[in-house]
Amino acid sequence: MTKKTSRVQPADAPVQGAPRRRLRVTALAAVFSLFALYVAWHEAHGPTARHNDELPITQARADDASQSADTAANAAATPTAVAGSELVKRGEYLARAGDCVACHTADKTRPFAGGLPINTPFGTIVTPNITPDPDTGIGKWSDADFLRAMHEGIGKSGERLYPAFPYAEYTKVTDQDVLAIRAYLNTLTPIHYAPPSNTLKFPFNLRWLMVFWNLFNFDEGRFVPDPKQSAEWNRGAYLVVGLAHCEECHTPRNFMQGLKTSSRFSGAVQAGWHAYNITPDKNSGVGNWSDDELAAYLSTGVSTGVSTGAAPGRANAAGPMAEVVTDSTQYLTHEDVGSIVTYLRSVPPINGGESRPRDQWGNPAVDDVTAMRGTTINSVNGAQLFIANCATCHNWTGQGVGASAAGAYPSLIHNSAVGASDANNLAMVILHGVSRTTKQADVLMPAFGTQLTDDQVAAITNYVTKQFGNPQSTVTVDQVAKLRAQQ
Structure with missing residues (x-):
């Protein structure tokens, strides 16, 4: 049986393990410091934290103007x-x-x-x-x-x-x-x-x-008001980039289907419909619209251009935007609509290459009806189909009926859908119609998709853009077939 022995160092001899122990203590202190920093961060930013930007911010929330200060105090x-x-x-x-x-x-x-x-x-x-x-x-x-x-x-x-x-x-x-x-x-x-x-x-x-x-x-985090901007701007930003999620339709997407932040609000195609450029660019966007016209469009789905002296036309909400007006924006308070307009005016303008605004194209038809009298037409003819299917409401001249009244049949001249650089929305309106119910009017255009073939829809679309809108905007029969299949 062997006996273990140990060598006892003199009291004044250097302790060889001291540097190692100091290193361990230093390491433990560093780990503890990092852990403390994490706890502090988690308390400030964790899921149960209450951020300063989550406190009630009247300048950046969709306030209901009908709730007065007295009502809030009484609550x-x-x-x-x-x-x-x-x-x-x-x-x-x-x-x-x-x-x-x-x-x-x-x-x-x-x-x-x-x-x-x-x-x-x-x-x-x-x-x-x-x-x-x-x-x-x-x-x-x-x-x-x-x-x-x-x-x-x-x-x-x-x-x-x-x-x-x-x-x-x-x-x-x-x-x-x-x-x-x-x-x-x-x-x-x-x-x-x-x-x-x-x-x-x-x-x-x-x-x-x-x-x-x-x-x-994706960047998780609540809206933080910009102290350099007005309360109206902050409320508009809170709505546009947050709750109302306008970018989901009006901003193009990258290959991952995320939003392309370098082209915010410059327009995109959703389910066949073109959500137009809403930046302040005067040609491609809404830079030539007045604040009142933008507000009217959000509240009613119609902007006539009358307030700026333009010919009746401009824009009439259809497709998904008609649903947005029907279900959402018409119910917003005057203050919130104004705030949205204020914010949209501040985003960087983006030019999509258009040579003139969408609502500045077109002239009335003059002699299309008389030119066809006594003429035998043996092929698909856009003018004939337009007069047979569309002229009752929009007038054979394309000038519409009812001028700027809430329930008017809109003019096709100076109309943003007819003057757009692509004819998607016009063809979609012909195929699927329009349904828009607001406090001002119940607007209904019947869908012609079940009555007209793809080549007939293409012929009407191309006649309307050539005569009343942007003549460079055309659609093919194959494109109409694809649009018809869109939900």
């Missing part, structure tokens, strides 16, 4: 039920500003129950049910679940949401406004309806891949 002293009703009322206003009903309603008898198919280059995404139904809707979602979906694009079960849901913009909405929307949705009638599943191609059906999409296309 603090009212019973909980009354305060709750005010929250729901505000949530309804904000849900309209965000146009939630547009994407989450496929069947108007089931509002907010989802089921709307959205076509993307990667497949079809079907919108979910957001009624308070506990089984098929969001009835079991907590407020924290709802906030996380709106701000981070993460669902109740931790699943990554697809950016067809515009969380990239909703992340800018304050906690208070998100919870007001949630309070409103809780009051809806629960609808037990499970929408169909998404049909996305591999690998885009793997939700975890959204981590990489977010890395390049």
